[in-house]
Amino acid sequence: MADPAERVSVTIPRSVLAKFDSVLEQRGFSNRSQAIAEILNREIIDASSEEVDQVMAGTITIFYSTLRNNLQSTLSKIQRKHIAEVISSLHVQLENDHIMEVLVVQGPAWKLRDIANELITCKGVKTGNLNLSSTIIPPLHQK
Structure with a gap:
């Protein structure tokens, strides 16, 4: 309705x-x-999203160069560390050795902001942003 x-x-x-x-x-x-x-x-x-425990879904988009040593490994470690919030990722090869990576995330807004900041501030990441929605992903597994 x-x-x-x-x-x-x-x-x-x-x-x-x-x-x-x-x-x-x-x-x-x-x-x-x-x-x-x-x-x-x-x-x-x-x-x-400024409410402390508001659960939200969204995306974190980052752009970076493959020429930066160990950057992809560092980004993967951060994602693995936050495996409960990082639902999925899309890795796109761009021209001139650049990558666009889009992460689908869900969790408390404050934590998603922290994850985005952790990723975006890695040396070698050119730019990035967090986009949130108050609509969340339904649970994949029911207890």
């Missing part, structure tokens, strides 16, 4: 609205309401 919608009125400067309309068109939103709902949901997820 769909969540009932509530109509609200918002007053914002015309210049901000024009920029917002441009962004929502570029991103392919069908209307302002859809775009605003997505932005609000993202903010709510970010705020709820």
Whole structure:
């Protein structure tokens, strides 16, 4: 059953609205309401991820070079150390000896943030980010 919608009125400067309309068109939103709902949901997820034990699911994406000695081994050790939270990973070969790795993770938001920081701050990792959702993966095995 769909969540009932509530109509609200918002007053914002015309210049901000024009920029917002441009962004929502570029991103392919069908209307302002859809775009605003997505932005609000993202903010709510970010705020709820600050709760100490809020369990969340998400991805950690990192980009790095294969030319850095022992980096892949270090990243694997970190993932193995957090095997309860790292559900799966995708390893993609990019050009010029670069790798994109996407980890599917689930657990307390604070712990996922710590894991992401541990991975992203490894010497040789070019960039990375954590993306969380309040929707979690169903248990794989029932007791």
